[in-house]
Amino acid sequence: xxxxxxxxDPTGLERYYVLTGGRSKxxxxxxxxxxxxxxxxxxxxxxxxxxxLQHEHEEILRRCREPLSVAELGAHLGLPFNIIAVLLADLLxxxxxxxxxxxxxxxxxxxxxxxxxxxVLSGLQRL
Amino acid sequence: xxxxxxxxxxxxxxxxxxRSVKVMIAGGFGTGKTTMVRSVSDIRPLTTEETLTQASAGxxxxxxxxxxxxxxxxxxxGKIGINDELVLYLFGTPGQERFWFLWNGLFxxxxxAVVLVDTRRLASSFRAIEEMERQNVPFVIALNVFPDSxxxxxxxxxxxxxxxxxxPVVAFDARDRAASRDVLVALIRxxxxxxxxxxxx
Ligand SMILES: Nc1nc2c(ncn2[C@@H]2O[C@H](COP(=O)(O)OP(=O)(O)O)[C@@H](O)[C@H]2O)c(=O)[nH]1
Ligand SMILES: [Mg+2]
Numbered sequence: 001x002x003x004x005x006x007x008x009d010p011t012g013l014e015r016y017y018v019l020t021g022g023r024s025k026x027x028x029x030x031x032x033x034x035x036x037x038x039x040x041x042x043x044x045x046x047x048x049x050x051x052x053l054q055h056e057h058e059e060i061l062r063r064c065r066e067p068l069s070v071a072e073l074g075a076h077l078g079l080p081f082n083i084i085a086v087l088l089a090d091l092l093x094x095x096x097x098x099x100x101x102x103x104x105x106x107x108x109x110x111x112x113x114x115x116x117x118x119x120v121l122s123g124l125q126r127l
Numbered sequence: 128x129x130x131x132x133x134x135x136x137x138x139x140x141x142x143x144x145x146r147s148v149k150v151m152i153a154g155g156f157g158t159g160k161t162t163m164v165r166s167v168s169d170i171r172p173l174t175t176e177e178t179l180t181q182a183s184a185g186x187x188x189x190x191x192x193x194x195x196x197x198x199x200x201x202x203x204x205g206k207i208g209i210n211d212e213l214v215l216y217l218f219g220t221p222g223q224e225r226f227w228f229l230w231n232g233l234f235x236x237x238x239x240a241v242v243l244v245d246t247r248r249l250a251s252s253f254r255a256i257e258e259m260e261r262q263n264v265p266f267v268i269a270l271n272v273f274p275d276s277x278x279x280x281x282x283x284x285x286x287x288x289x290x291x292x293x294x295p296v297v298a299f300d301a302r303d304r305a306a307s308r309d310v311l312v313a314l315i316r317x318x319x320x321x322x323x324x325x326x327x328x
Contacts, residue, residue: 036216069147080175082178103147124315127304127308
């Protein structure tokens with residue numbers, strides 16, 4: 001009896017290894033993803049099913065019709081941040097998602113974003 | 128007036144402009160980080176994990192992902208809809224501060240942090256305060272008042288923790304939504320004051 005070429009129900013590290021093709025870190029633009037980065041699926045006609053996309057890629061696309069953070073994706077899919085980031089790298093490369101990093105209080109060279117702080121403050125005061 | 132969801136053209140516009148900001152909730156183990164996130168969040172708090180790789184000295188370079196020390200660290204988080212196009216994410220930092228070093232960029236891009244302090248165990252938040260200072264993350268101190276906490280004057284705690292005058296120290300109950308919201312308001316006001324003070328004139 002020979003071992004299955006690919007486990008049918010991989011768990012833990014094995015499952016991650018299969019999902020990511022052994023990549024433990026995302027490459028390219030996905031390397032700077034943050035837990036609070038918003039992910040939105042790109043709309044428009046897409047070949048479906050697309051070759052090379054795993055079930056988890058499709059799941060991300062489905063959940064991100066409305067913007068969703070990387071942290072939420074991780075929680076909903078039960079996958080750690082770095083694995084989600086690798087899957088997002090694939091989707092970014094395929095042009096299937098857009099990502100938007102959290103807005104910092106200071107953007108380099110521009111100084112403190114007072115308008116943003118005011119916006120957050122008035123939102124909190126309405127709670 | 129609330130125009131939430133009002134769109135005369137019937138298009139779905141929500142997706143397009145939405146932005147996010149993040150605030151970190153730090154502090155020692157059991158100081159009430161998860162409780163505070165739960166109190167103010169619009170959603171039931173969720174947990175996201177990160178697999179951190181600790182490069183242990185002298186490890187051979189083998190192939191694959193299992194050759195290094197893997198540690199799983201959890202972040203509790205929640206979110207608050209600020210308006211139709213802005214979402215505030217709150218992240219409760221992992222209990223063991225030593226993992227904060229390993230998680231690159233955990234605090235990067237955060238507006239600031241709330242450092243929770245249990246006044247019965249001041250020392251449990253020392254590391255968190257030091258880390259905020261070291262990583263240049265602006266913060267406020269929030270004293271989480273437990274039923275058997277002694278009635279400590281805020282200024283006494285400020286001295287004990289060696290917190291400079293310009294950093295707010297407030298007391299609150301992490302189980303209370305309005306009180307937790309007010310701590311976030313105190314943080315944003317502090318960020319505004321800092322911004323004005325830093326701005327070249
Ligand atoms: N009485 C009281 N208990 C609290 C308060 N905040 C947290 N707790 C309790 O203290 C324990 C630790 O809180 P938790 O939020 O899990 O702390 P964390 O480790 O910082 O996330 C839990 O059992 C909470 O129910 C508070 O303001 N008052
Ligand atoms: Mg906790």
